[in-house]
Amino acid sequence: MKDIFAEFYNKVIGFFRRTEEAEESSKDVARNRLRVVLMQDRTNLTPELMEKMRKELIELLSKYVEMDKEALELNLEQEGDQMALMLSIPVLRAKEESEITAEDEASDEKTEETEEDSDNTDAEESSDETADDEEELSVEDDSDDDSDDEDEFENDACDCGKCEKCNPKNKKK
């Protein structure tokens, strides 16, 4: 008898849950989380590396399209025996050719300005956070530190579409 009541109760509650929230079930959450974590286990692609790849892709692609950077999804997925890297980019607007070339020129100038910075980050990546200078505040350094994703997005997101100009390191200089 107890079983029947329990089942009935679960059904009623389950019905309301489904209609109210239409959330994915805890089983689906588990399955999806597990898929992701196994993918990482099998490939040795750490979350930090994925985040780094994500940021670099955003940097590269934002030269050509204006996109919703926070909604950009980069996931490893299993398709049968094959592993696939799935990239979904919500495009807000494709950029004009003139904009792209203008940005190219701008970034050429930028490289001269920031050369010192980028040299420094390269060195740090290879030597695993040895340098304790103030340059550690640069965006690239944040990407190595997976604990503050939120901050990264804030640093990253900018209204002008030309990220480089909103970088905190530039502001500080």
Place this chain on the structure above:
Amino acid sequence: MSGRVIVITSGKGGVGKTTTNANIGTALARAGKKVVMIDTDLGLRNLDLLLGLENRIVYTIVDVVEGRCKLKQALVKDKKNPNLCLLAAAQTRDKSAVTEEQLKEICEELQKDYDFILVDCPAGIEQGFQNAVAGASEAIVVTTPEMSAVRDADRIIGLLEAKEEIKSYKLLINRVRPNLIKSNDMMSVDDVVEILSADLIGIIPEDTGIITSTNKGEPIVNDEKSLAGKAYNNVARRIIGEDVPFLNLEEETSVMAKVKKFFSGLVGKEK
């Protein structure tokens, strides 16, 4: 005679390796096979408890390896089934007391006289695992439909695939709870099989009877009425080579389904 050496492993602890070992071993012996179980969990032995043999152990695997007794002397016969015996682990030593080579030799020796040698593997992927796997040519990977157990099983499968000696491995999903699966609060057997992409050899439902059977030191396969016991018996039959369909756990557990089945049975008879 050249017996089959099967290692029962899982990666994660507490998923039911030892329970599985005790039950499959007992079921195989009940089917008339000569079975020896080796507990390789040195320092944390438990297989003796599940079989109710804890008071009969005189010599352990370490005594055999260190030459204090002959292999045959160390084998403890089961209380009920003369086909079944246990080579116990030492409780006072650590995993380094036995080497891979030594375990291999023991398995080879036992293969001459027994149909099945079941090796109970310790949790983890360190030396204890390497030792347990050393003499085996087949493996049963025990997991439950929980994330952590499945993840560890995936790791174990990766390690087993890298071992040349392991010719085949099968998946046993333990502690399945049909009600939770039905309400979408537990991954289903199909989900786990798909994620691990391994062949299935058994689905064991969660059964409170396991606790009481452990209390008594009597494997649940001896209880004809128990669902988990039936499921373990089926695993043993599959190991022997019989083609046994998997139990339909949902049907067995849900009251409504039983009622439906009863009525459909009546209708069937009338026709």
